[in-house]
Amino acid sequence: QVQLQESGPGLVKPSETLSLTCTVSGDSMRNYYWTWTRQSPGTGLEFLGYISYSGRANYMPSLKRRATISVDTSKNQFSLKLYYVTAADTAVYYCGASIEARWLDFWGQGMVVTVSS
């Protein structure tokens, strides 16, 4: 089955850009949509968005165009960039795989990202 692993900086300064990468193994990237979800004590679980193998993305409206999800099939990776971060973006970030963009079928182990100066 598909396996996912998040990577990136665990500490980001306010107003800067959070950049995370998810490396996929165990199955073809063609078979899934690729997702980002985050979890914080204050807001709980939030589905941030997803991207198809072909690169079509959908985002949670409350991100207000601060996010970009991209896919690099040559590297078996997809990425999240979140711009102009604040303390409210501090969370555990999970990458995931979704069959036909329905449910969150598979999850990475999660990565803690703290926004602080």
Added chain:
Amino acid sequence: EVDLTQSPATLSLSPGERATLSCRASQNVNSYLAWYQQRPGQAPRLLIHDVSSRATGIPARFSGSGSGTDFTLTISSLEPEDAAFYYCQQRSKWPRTFGQGTRLEIK
């Protein structure tokens, strides 16, 4: 945005007992509702999708029911490893939203 309200916030039961967890939606989500389990220190995992379909590898003691705005996750006979948070999620309306979770404690 669809709000999902889960109850109770915490449930404390003994092994072998039956657990009933509730999820209520602020508007009709049809059958587009799932349940996830999150054990301590782990990522969530998909338990039930489309109200009542068990995900691959999920034991038969987990079942889901409901329609429209009221949904239930039932664990028929609790095992110690069922201690976790349980979250419902809808995909009927964008953005997809989660409930705030129910903590299930096993005595």
